[in-house]
Amino acid sequence: MPSIPHSVSSLVTLIDVRTPVEFAKYHMAGAVNIPLHELAMKLGRVRDAARPIVVYCASGNRSAKAAALLRRCGFEEVYDGGGLHDVDFFLQHLLMGEAHEDKSRPLDESPGRMFAINEDSRALQVIAR
Numbered sequence: 103m104p105s106i107p108h109s110v111s112s113l114v115t116l117i118d119v120r121t122p123v124e125f126a127k128y129h130m131a132g133a134v135n136i137p138l139h140e141l142a143m144k145l146g147r148v149r150d151a152a153r154p155i156v157v158y159c160a161s162g163n164r165s166a167k168a169a170a171l172l173r174r175c176g177f178e179e180v181y182d183g184g185g186l187h188d189v190d191f192f193l194q195h196l197l198m199g200e201a202h203e204d205k206s207r208p209l210d211e212s213p214g215r216m217f218a219i220n221e222d223s224r225a226l227q228v229i230a231r
Contacts, residue, residue, distance in 0.1 A: 114193070115151035116183075119159050119168040130158070130189060138164045145175055156193060158183035 116133040118125050125135040136144050138159070148155065155177060157168040162184040169182040183189035 115155045117157045154179040156181045156183045158189035161185045
């Protein structure tokens with residue numbers, strides 16, 4: 103199971119927008135499960151968190167929708183962490199302060215993958231595979 107250091111989970115609210123079945127099988131340590139189809143009804147639960155919000159899902163599709171919904175509802179510091187396999191990487195760089203730097207600057211150039219943070223959408227983007 104992916105995990106983030108305890109210090110990271112105390113700095114952000116990590117929301118897994120997958121289904122409860124998906125969440126039960128595999129999730130980030132410290133994440134809360136609010137499925138995308140329930141998010142609009144559970145905004146009060148999200149508002150109680152006084153930290154930046156990072157949403158993630160399985161592939162990045164639902165997290166993008168969740169981040170857009172939260173922004174439309176007035177949440178300002180919302181980050182789309184992408185898919186389950188990318189969110190750990192995203193959090194490491196977000197918390198090192200690189201999320202607001204030049205969006206064309208690659209954050210990772212591991213073989214076959216290159217990532218960058220899109221400054222406008224605050225989302226992790228795979229530039230090349």
